Amino acid sequence: MKINLLSCDAQRPDKRAIARCIAEISTASENLAHELTDILLEGDAVDIEIEDKNRGSALRSLRKLDIDYEIVD
Numbered sequence: 545m546k547i548n549l550l551s552c553d554a555q556r557p558d559k560r561a562i563a564r565c566i567a568e569i570s571t572a573s574e575n576l577a578h579e580l581t582d583i584l585l586e587g588d589a590v591d592i593e594i595e596d597k598n599r600g601s602a603l604r605s606l607r608k609l610d611i612d613y614e615i616v617d
Contacts, residue, residue, distance in 0.1 A: 545594055
């Protein structure tokens with residue numbers, strides 16, 4: 545399943561926690577997760593692919609970090 549990470553509305557976003565979350569829920573490596581986190585926090589949308597078996601927990605983790613997302617497919 546693909547999702548777009550649109551923005552992070554947290555008052556003080558935790559870059560390490562966001563990068564760790566992206567690395568855990570997606571097929572991205574840890575280095576790529578850090579790059580995607582930087583892009584997201586700069587205000588640009590990021591596309592990631594997550595496994596369907598992790599869908600519920602992945603979306604819950606994103607909401608917990610105040611990350612707005614949209615499901616692409």
